Amino acid sequence: MFHGAIPSNLSNCTYLRILSLAYNDFSGAIPREIGNLTKLKGLYLGANRLQGEIPREFGNLAVLELMSLAGNNLQGGIPQELGNLTKLEGLELVQNNLTEKIPPEIGNLRNLEELNLGDNKLVGTIPTAIFNVSKLKALKLYSNSLLGSLSSIPDFRLPNLEVLLLWGNNVSGTIPCFIFNASKLSKLDLENNSFSGFIPNTLGNLRNLERLNLGDNYLTSSTPELSFLSSLSNFKSLTHIVLSNNPLDGILPKTFFSNLSYSLEEIQMHNCNISGGVPKEIGNLTNLTTIILGGNKLNGSIPITLEKLQNLQYLGLKDNKLQGSIPDSIYRLTELYELEFGGNKLSGSIPACFSNLASLRILSLDSNELTSIPLTFWNLKDILQLNLSSNFFTGPLPLEIGNLKVLVGIDFSMNDFSGVIPTEIGGLKNLEYLFLGYNRLQGSIPDSFGDLISLKFLNLSNNNLSGPIPASLEKLSYLENLNLSFNKLEGEIPRGGSFRKFSAESFEGNELLCGSPNLQVPPCKTSIHRTSRKNALILGIVLPLSTIFMTAIILLIIKYRKREKRPPNYPNMPPIATWRRFSYLELCQATDKFSENNLIGRGGFGSVYKARIRDGMEVAVKVFNLQCGRAFKSFDVECEMMRNVASALEYLHFGYSAPVIHCDLKPSNVLLDDNMVAHLSDFGIAKLLTGEDQSMTQTQTLATIGYMAPEYGREGRVSTNGDVYSFGIMLMETFTGKKLTDEIFNGEMTLKDWVNDCLPISTMEVVDANLLSQEDIHFVAKEQCVSFVFNLALECTMESPEQRINAKEIVAKLLKIRDSLLRNVGGIYRDLTSVLVTDRDLIGVVVTDRD
Secondary structure (H helix, E strand, C coil): CCEECCCHHHHHCCCCCEEECCCCEEEEECCHHHHHCCCCCEEECCCCEEECCCCHHHHHCCCCCEEECCCCCCCCCCCHHHHHCCCCCEEECCCCCCCCECCHHHHHCCCCCEEECCCCCCEEECCHHHHHCCCCCEEECCCCEEEEECCCCCCCCCCCCCEEECCCCEEEECCCHHHHHCCCCCEEECCCCEEEEECCHHHHHCCCCCEEECCCCEEECCCCCCHHHHCCCCCCCCCEEECCCCCCCEECCHHHHHHCCCCCCEEECCCCCEEEECCHHHHHCCCCCEEECCCCEEECCCCHHHHHCCCCCEEECCCCCCEECCCHHHHHCCCCCEEECCCCEEEEECCHHHHHCCCCCEEECCCCEEEECCHHHHHCCCCCEEECCCCCCEEECCHHHHHCCCCCEEECCCCEEEEECCHHHHHCCCCCEEECCCCEEECCCCHHHHHCCCCCEEECCCCCCEECCCHHHHHCCCCCEEECCCCEEEEECCCCHHHHHCCHHHCCCCCEEECCHHHCCCCCCCCCCCCCHHHHHHHHHHHHHHHHHHHHHHHHHHHHHHHHHCCCCCCCCCCCCCCCCCCHHHHHHHCCCCCHHHEEEECCCEEEEEEECCCCCEEEEEEECCCCCCHHHHHHHHHHHHHHCCCCHHHHHHCCCCCEECCCCCHHHEEECCCCCEEECCCCCCEECCCCCCCEEECCCCCCCCCCCHHHHHHCEEEHHHHHHHHHHHHHHHHHCCCCCCCCCCCCCCHHHHHHHHCCCCHHHCCCCCCCCCCCCCHHHHHHHHHHHHHHHHHHCCCCHHHCCCHHHHHHHHHHHHHHHHHHHCCCCHHHHHHCCCCCCHHHHHCCCCC
């Protein structure tokens, strides 16, 4: 427990051979005078609170064999003078705040056997001189900011290497060949870098390998059968394989599981784009404790051979395409701690034998097609986290849920649970989150919820709950997030405790709630029991009359303002549609269980599906990916936009009190109805211009490359001019019949440049041959029309935002082009019908029959 500074007069001990002050509480700088102890062979100053730089004088310790300065707060670079310590066998500078590059002089340490520079802030490339240190057994450079490629390192270097830890950097290129020639290698960890290319079959040369971690790179397989895995067969010492988050793109070979050593304890291959089934041979690896194969395309059923894995503690198969029922034999996995089956197509009941999984603490069965829960399930008294959301469970929540006394989290949202909420839930003192939203729960919120003293998140939204919000909830001092929206709650919203920080979003959709004006609810009525008869008469007669009068005045004002604010050229705008709520069950059925056949497209925040509702109406359903950190914000933005806007670009920019910028105008965000009328969709990153400056705003959200205006990409500056730019690019795509990714557009040539260069010479150079032919009897009129459209597109895509035309001018020009075409050809041709805009559906100009 020594503390304070290391005394500098230690340098007087000139015959000192070993100085070990590790695992104390020394602080301050390392005395430079220690560099005078020229007979020192061992220097151990690790696990203190030392600061400052590593003294350059340490380069004078000519006979030093071991130096450990690990676990301090040392700054600056690694002194190049350390390259003078030619006797050094071990150098540990791990867990400091060292910056700058690794000095190439480290390569002079020919006797070095272990170099540990991990967990610092080192930058630059790894000096190639290090790979000349032939005695090196352990090279640990993990968790820094190192970069560059190692592909050029000669094949036969570091022949004695046993441990190579490079994880947590940004090293790129292919995995260097010298690694696969290091036959003594036992631990290889290249996780979380930028390695790319094939994982070679020469991986099989590493017969002494115990731990292999290549996760979070860009590695793939040279064959669909993932042959490099088969090369690991018969490894006697292999215990851990981690390949997660690589685009392997293949199927799991049966031989991989058939011939692997029984010593294997862990397999992690999630998010690897692996397809096919889970081989039944996986049951041969009886020492497995961890299997993580989530986020792939695995299909078929869950193999019953998993029951042989008696040591299994973590089974992760979430987000695949597994079907069928959960096998009853799962109960044999008595050591199972965490089970993840969410995001599949599993059906039927949760097996009754789950109650035998005494070690189970985390269970995720969400987003499947499960229908019932056995009563024995509630015997899992030690379960900590329980996620059964987005299934087809029906009926009341069982009273036995109160048996799960140690529960930390419950998510039963998006099911079809009905009945009242059991008061027994109030006995779950450790509960931190409770999600029961999107069900058909009725009755009141139990007062016993005030006993959930650990609760941080409570979501009871989109149910049929009624009655008041219990005042007992004011006692929940840890409550951070509350969502009671879209129920039938009534009465005054509590004001004490955590309720002081909640916004109107927590309570919206409950028409009978009252309270503070900032919650966007009416004020609560005051009692009139003690008023006089005279006051009662006034309140009973005059107030209703004045209310009627004021209501009439308000309605007249609203009507006048609506007429005044009606956007130009929109005389036949239909009234805003009545909102309609759909249950998760309805949407699941309408999309055929979110089938790939109904998938319209995928974006950065989720996927869009076509759905046919029971009354025959077709709608688009957007499913947000909640693993994406900005998904909730995108959802809020999109709801706000959909609440206020129409489908036409002109209306977005001019028809609403605050201009709306779509920010991601592109063909995949345009939906066609049965009449080939196009509608603008996906307002997930739209911006509402409010305040004094309604011309532009800043954003950190990137739109789609190619459609994005130059000022958007360079400066994050978005404006209505940016939408116009995107619109012009879509016009070019539509009338040229070429995509931005066409093979002719590479290097410096873009679609816009191509149209701009060719157009003055001839329209025929750029127009889609399916739209215009010289044999057409109306060729001249149609060529002129197309030429006008291309010129309009170029006006939309001017480099300077200020020089671009606006949406009003676009409409005027398109109508003029349309009228000119009709006058000259005497009719409407099918191949250009989608160009003929209506007043309400401006965006229809960008879509042809073929799109």
